[in-house]
Amino acid sequence: MAESKTPLLDQLETGPWPSFVTEIKRMAPTKPTAQDLLGQLEVSYEEKKGHWKHGGIVGVMGYGGGVIGRYTDLPEQFPNVAEFHTVRLNQPSGWFYTTEALRTVCDIWEKYGSGLTNLHGSTGDIVLLGTKTEYLQTLFDEYSDKGFDLGGSGSDLRTPSCCCGMARCEFACIDAMDICHNLTNEYQDELHRPMWPYKFKIKIAGCPNDCVASIARSDFSIQGTWRDELRIDQEAVREYVNNGFDIQELVIDRCPTGCLEWDGNELKLDAPECVRCMHCINKMPKALRPGLDKGATILIGGKATILQSAFLGWVIVPFMKMEAPYQEVKDLLEKIWEWWDEEGKVRERVGETICRLGMRHFLRAVDLEPIPQMVYRPRANPYFFWWPEEVK
Amino acid sequence: MAKTDIGPPYYGDMLPPIIKENYGKWKYHEILKPGVLVHVSESGAELYTVRVGSPRLISIYFIRDICEIADKYCDGYLRFTSRNNIEFLLSNKDNIEPLIAEVKAKGLPVGGTGNSITNMVHTQGWVHCHTPATDASGIVKAVMDELFEYFETMKLPAKMRISLACCLNMCGAVHCSDIAILGIHRKAPVINHENLKNFCEIPTVIASCPTAAIRPNPKLKSVEIKEERCMYCGNCYTMCPSIQIIDPENDAISIWVGGKVSNARSTPMFSRLAIPYLPNNPPRWPEVVDAVKKLVELWAANAKQGERMGEWIERIGWEKFFQLAELPFTDKHIDDFTYAVTTFRSTTQFKW
Numbered sequence: 001m002a003e004s005k006t007p008l009l010d011q012l013e014t015g016p017w018p019s020f021v022t023e024i025k026r027m028a029p030t031k032p033t034a035q036d037l038l039g040q041l042e043v044s045y046e047e048k049k050g051h052w053k054h055g056g057i058v059g060v061m062g063y064g065g066g067v068i069g070r071y072t073d074l075p076e077q078f079p080n081v082a083e084f085h086t087v088r089l090n091q092p093s094g095w096f097y098t099t100e101a102l103r104t105v106c107d108i109w110e111k112y113g114s115g116l117t118n119l120h121g122s123t124g125d126i127v128l129l130g131t132k133t134e135y136l137q138t139l140f141d142e143y144s145d146k147g148f149d150l151g152g153s154g155s156d157l158r159t160p161s162c163c164c165g166m167a168r169c170e171f172a173c174i175d176a177m178d179i180c181h182n183l184t185n186e187y188q189d190e191l192h193r194p195m196w197p198y199k200f201k202i203k204i205a206g207c208p209n210d211c212v213a214s215i216a217r218s219d220f221s222i223q224g225t226w227r228d229e230l231r232i233d234q235e236a237v238r239e240y241v242n243n244g245f246d247i248q249e250l251v252i253d254r255c256p257t258g259c260l261e262w263d264g265n266e267l268k269l270d271a272p273e274c275v276r277c278m279h280c281i282n283k284m285p286k287a288l289r290p291g292l293d294k295g296a297t298i299l300i301g302g303k304a305t306i307l308q309s310a311f312l313g314w315v316i317v318p319f320m321k322m323e324a325p326y327q328e329v330k331d332l333l334e335k336i337w338e339w340w341d342e343e344g345k346v347r348e349r350v351g352e353t354i355c356r357l358g359m360r361h362f363l364r365a366v367d368l369e370p371i372p373q374m375v376y377r378p379r380a381n382p383y384f385f386w387w388p389e390e391v392k
Numbered sequence: 393m394a395k396t397d398i399g400p401p402y403y404g405d406m407l408p409p410i411i412k413e414n415y416g417k418w419k420y421h422e423i424l425k426p427g428v429l430v431h432v433s434e435s436g437a438e439l440y441t442v443r444v445g446s447p448r449l450i451s452i453y454f455i456r457d458i459c460e461i462a463d464k465y466c467d468g469y470l471r472f473t474s475r476n477n478i479e480f481l482l483s484n485k486d487n488i489e490p491l492i493a494e495v496k497a498k499g500l501p502v503g504g505t506g507n508s509i510t511n512m513v514h515t516q517g518w519v520h521c522h523t524p525a526t527d528a529s530g531i532v533k534a535v536m537d538e539l540f541e542y543f544e545t546m547k548l549p550a551k552m553r554i555s556l557a558c559c560l561n562m563c564g565a566v567h568c569s570d571i572a573i574l575g576i577h578r579k580a581p582v583i584n585h586e587n588l589k590n591f592c593e594i595p596t597v598i599a600s601c602p603t604a605a606i607r608p609n610p611k612l613k614s615v616e617i618k619e620e621r622c623m624y625c626g627n628c629y630t631m632c633p634s635i636q637i638i639d640p641e642n643d644a645i646s647i648w649v650g651g652k653v654s655n656a657r658s659t660p661m662f663s664r665l666a667i668p669y670l671p672n673n674p675p676r677w678p679e680v681v682d683a684v685k686k687l688v689e690l691w692a693a694n695a696k697q698g699e700r701m702g703e704w705i706e707r708i709g710w711e712k713f714f715q716l717a718e719l720p721f722t723d724k725h726i727d728d729f730t731y732a733v734t735t736f737r738s739t740t741q742f743k744w
Contacts, residue, residue, distance in 0.1 A: 015537030044518035099459035144394035208655035304562035
């Protein structure tokens with residue numbers, strides 16, 4: 001047997017966790033691009049540096065986003081990855097698939113790409129890794145014929161994503177998958193044609209557990225919640241306790257507002273104190289359920305550090321009913337985009353624009369009344385502004 | 393020409409009949425054992441899920457393999473989680489064990505439910521990114537190999553979410569993870585003046601710097617960097633390839649702890665700096681793996697049942713955390729960026 005050309009990467013084929021190196025190697029015999037990817041990666045492992053150049057502008061007819069240009073800086077050594085572009089395909093809501101749909105993705109990608117993919121990228125798209133410029137239009141045409149469209153990239157609406165919602169979760173307070181599908185289709189132009197200061201992400205979580213990390217990873221976070229009392233099945237609570245469940249230690253003591261009490265027979269809720277954190281429901285899903293008056297809390301501004309700081313999303317609408325066709329949320333989104341598009345600087349996320357100009361300007365622009373739910377506590381400094389009409 | 397703007401495939405076409413029939417009617421769920429869930433509907437219907445780890449970067453052959461399994465046991469339906477696990481959706485209970493046997497025979501782990509370490513969210517790293525300070529998939533593989541037992545079991549006090557971003561752009565948004573592994577640069581970038589004037593837009597480059605360390609250099613039709621102001625975010629490099637920040641000698645790894653996104657119990661929290669520097673040591677990053685494992689096990693040994701890493705640390709106090717973790721507290725741990733003062737202590741209440 002010939003000596004291995006990738007001794008460093010080979011070490012990542014050992015150990016119990018499934019190996020991405022094995023996956024690249026599976027494609028290498030039929031795909032010279034995968035072979036060269038492996039070779040270039042080995043060089044990165046030797047030199048401790050990446051070898052991809054900044055992307056140029058590549059894409060398909062009629063779209064400004066969805067494809068990210070990728071070129072090696074070692075084209076002579078690895079000519080098969082001289083062009084190795086990323087294609088983002090818009091995933092179905094909740095990442096549910098039939099095997100037929102997945103095989104369609106594979107078959108087209110086998111013809112035109114490296115055969116390597118991420119299911120899925122951090123934003124949620126089906127990420128296809130590595131194709132040549134000349135194949136882009138053809139592969140898009142074939143995907144489009146089979147019902148797949150591109151996702152977002154660049155300064156546009158990024159592919160919205162959501163949790164599995166009502167499809168497989170009893171906690172879902174809103175139809176996260178339908179909202180995601182509906183908004184994605186409504187805003188195809190915003191998704192495919194970059195025209196904003198920077199990217200804008202929407203994520204939808206069915207409940208405050210936020211399994212899609214919407215508060216941290218999206219500019220516009222929609223999280224399902226309820227505003228009446230959580231529902232308690234006392235018989236089922238007793239069953240948990242009778243089966244040895246330590247309700248005091250695991251539920252009562254962990255309640256952030258101390259609004260639950262267990263008297264040995266009944267679970268009592270001081271409902272106005274409940275902040276709907278989900279902990280007790282998570283621990284006793286058979287006995288506790290969200291209330292019946294369901295809707296969503298909407299938060300703005302979540303993002304990672306670059307440029308001004310990392311932000312968690314801020315509450316702007318504590319409760320909004322979420323019923324198709326979701327006109328209220330669309331009206332709000334469009335007002336936000338109009339303001340941010342007007343006021344935002346290049347590469348400034350909406351949260352940063354709000355920080356720079358002040359939340360009061362933002363709230364006024366999008367017609368939202370300030371309410372205490374928007375802050376932990378009011379300001380402690382006396383440097384506040386008045387609007388011209390408030391003074392003589 | 394193909395149709396544009398058709399949007400994603402309709403999710404309704406991807407759902408197994410049992411989900412269509414019980415959509416929005418799920419009553420409760422149970423974890424039958426690590427990696428196996430049952431969701432019970434108000435109608436009494438039972439949907440089983442087997443959760444399986446994946447290396448995330450996968451080949452079409454891998455996808456066809458899992459499709460074959462899904463055809464055999466799940467009538468051709470499966471899904472992926474937000475953390476890159478595969479979920480096989482079964483309506484027939486009898487198929488669970490044969491499916492697990494087949495999945496394991498392919499070398500794939502079953503687990504990632506409840507109080508476990510589930511699959512790591514991560515970025516592209518050296519595999520496919522143009523600005524990485526380190527690799528992504530390789531470190532994830534090395535860390536998951538070491539923490540494998542915590543994927544397959546649920547013996548931890550609570551969920552543990554580990555994530556990795558290969559540079560400060562944080563495409564993996566690691567900033568709210570129980571443990572975050574983050575690639576960092578440690579020196580100001582080097583400017584190629586000759587190229588810069590041809591390839592980069594100077595006002596954009598200047599605007600890209602969060603600390604105003606970049607100013608014009610009209611003589612060279614380029615820019616210059618005030619090095620003492622640069623905190624190596626790499627944003628200028630993202631805007632302009634002629635400002636080279638990648639530096640194999642100095643690029644490194646930092647470790648952050650205590651973040652979460654869920655509202656359960658405590659409010660969502662950012663991850664905070666624990667270890668400012670660990671060397672970039674491919675292919676298996678032993679220092680990083682060791683540090684992460686120690687942090688996981690320290691938390692597991694000390695937290696109360698149900699306490700996430702950040703909740704445990706907030707309860708005992710960060711000063712105690714650094715003591716217990718035997719990590720040096722340095723000037724790197726004291727924030728000096730935009731909202732630094734919000735983290736300074738303004739009380740006589742603290743612990744020794």
